[in-house]
Amino acid sequence: MINPLQKQILAILFAGGDAVEISRVAQAVETEPEMVVKWVPKLREALQESGMPFELLELDGKLQLCTAPEYAPVIQKALELRRNQPLSQAALEVLAIVAYNQPVTRSFVEQIRGVDSSGVVTSLEEKGLVEEAGRLELPGRPIAYKTTANFLRCFGLENIGQLPKLPPAKNTAEETSLETTDLEEPT
Incomplete structure (x- = not known):
């Protein structure tokens, strides 16, 4: 009781x-x-x-x-809720970048992904999965983003610390050879 x-x-x-x-x-x-x-x-x-x-x-x-x-189907039927479309691969990539590195700027996300991600970030904001975390004290005062409580709920997490640990990064052969080679300054 x-x-x-x-x-x-x-x-x-x-x-x-x-x-x-x-x-x-x-x-x-x-x-x-x-x-x-x-x-x-x-x-x-x-x-x-x-x-x-x-x-x-x-x-x-x-x-x-x-x-x-277990009551989701009957609630959707009664309230005529449309089923959310699954997240695209690009959206999942951006979410992972934000979740593991937050707060982050769009340019940070784009630097990691190598492509323009502004549309994906906007879409994730509209879905309530990421939100503004403030502005950085850098030139242009870029907006920083973080995940939301809705993100935690959708992914079955109580806090961001419950995200699976990332495996250690592996260096590619090219990166390894660049790291171990002394570069000469141009003359």
Whole structure:
């Protein structure tokens, strides 16, 4: 059984719709954020035991009440939601670059990919997977991008630290020979 404060937390998350900062939830129910975090497993268990079609997600310092995945088909049918198109290879590449190196600029993404990526970044912004993280203190004050809570939710992550570790980079034969060869200065 959950206590009245825990019920208030669920009510806030239900009414909020989107992910809500744990600190804001704690402030609203007049408790410490650590206590809210401590209650998350109990709230998840209570939702599961109740048979209600909801689950509680913890996303990088935020909480969100969502419908359980098995109800997606009936919700889409009832609300006539169109199924999102899968991400293109280019979009997945850009997402990986942003996720592993954030915050990053478009020019950083383009330098790694070797092609113009402005349209892909804009598309990912529109889908709510990346967002502006501010502007860098460089000439032109370029916009830096980072992943969103929606990115974490879509990829089943609680925080960015749960991304799989990248394998060590392998040098190509050409790169290795350039690194080990002393270059002479032109005369």
